[in-house]
Amino acid sequence: MLDKRMPLDAIVAELADGMTIAIGGWATRRKPMALVRAIARSGLKDLTVIAYGGPDVGMLAACGKLRRLVFAFVSLDHIPIEPHFKAARQAGLDVWEMDEGMLHWGLRAAAMGLPFLPTRVGIGTAIAGDPRLRTVKSPYDDGETLIAMPAIKPDVALLHVHRADEKGNVLTLSPDPFFDELMARAADRTFVTAEQIVPTADLGLPGNARYHLVERSLISGVAHAPFGAHPTSAAPDYQLDLAHLKAYAAAEGEAWDAYRQRYVAADEGAYLAAVGGADAIRAIPAPIY
């Protein structure tokens, strides 16, 4: 029997200093925050993070875990500027900034085992001046010069999903799958946290086929983490917690220690209690965009 279930901390134990980690989700949606908090509590350091960034990036930055960030944006959506990312960036955090679609393209190249994928995206901007980027000339009659977006290869991808079975079949039930599939295909290993771990028959396939993220052969480990995306959303199970995100964003400078003690240093049971409990999270209304 394949049984890939493991505790959160066992996933963290699979990580190492200096690793390149892709974190799934998008800004304030379906971020594997329980795992991010566990990394923040750990002794890990010098991580390179690849993300469509939200509080995952800000929290790891505030806890001193980042050596480098590969990104197109970091935002809390309703709070446009992520204050912890902002502070780290202004203190000189090493970054590779690119377009959202270039990040998509770099992950896709890695997922396909290609050295690069050609794109026009970035042409005419300061991003094209990054020494990590080179150009390629079309071998066809058009002769156009394009950016050769290099493969962006994570050591590990960390994702949060709604449902998983113990073998690593996973469903993301939210309306946007983001680029989690590409992260899983690009990375050497992928670990997921799941709202619920259920018997395979309860995944609801083939009815839920369009929510099935990726083949289970790409999933190395599954941890049960109810409300594991909080304070980001795992809709339709629960929505983002804007009140908590505001408190998180307000915990700048000297105020960060109190936030960290209360919410990051706590284990997941204590965290859930500190943020109001399961019923309170489930009762949060959908945000208005």
Next chain:
Amino acid sequence: MTDTPTSPAGTSSTGATLADLLVAQCAEVWRDDPEWLATGITPIPRLGASLAKMTFNPRLMITDGENMLLEQPAPIGPRDGGPVAEGWAPYARTFDNLWGGRRHALVAPVQIDRFGQTNISVIGDHARPKAALLGARGFPGNSISHPNSFFFPQHNRRALVEGEVDFVCSAGYNPARWLDGRKPHRLDLRRIVTNLCVMDFGGPDHAIRVISLHPGVPLEEVRDSTGFDLALPEQGVAETPRPDAAALAVIAALDPHGIRAGLVKGNPPAVRVV
């Protein structure tokens, strides 16, 4: 509120605010667009897209700001019930669509320069910024894939800068940054709507040109508030038209909580009081 007896016959802009006028001018950027995605980022451009769709260009497609295409625009702010979705727009599909060119975005950058290059990444040096903002987001890809227009609620020299923007996030009419000197594939900058005027890229070599001044705004103020030289149309600069009563009614319905009033400093009337 300012009475506006000079409104054209058949219209009434009594009570129109500058925010209303800006929404109407944002809508204009999509007037002649074909059936494609109209994206307005930040509330006034978004209201503009909704107004365009609900009045003169029903072909336009719009999203709920998340991942659904809506049959009819949703009012901004708290609302009862969900608008009817007519399609799906997850990010992967949004990229596929925009790379195909079937979109016109009206976005609100932090800086723009004389080339139409914009910045939402940093203020100051990129390696150690004075202020870190969002990051380039999708601006680079948008700028070379489909038409783009821009909105600035505060027209000043910090926003419309001298020289180049601090970090060029979107391509503009600056051959020095083009590969092989070749204009990027679908670079097509359309309009700039500010709290003072409306501009386009119709000057020599796509220079930014003032096409209309909002009622009561002198050209000198626009020049003084802009970090680069501005071209003018041969026929002279027009006065920006005020939204008519029908447009105002639609705008009020799209923004029932009056969120737009808080987005323009002082919420002045459409016609400036001297």
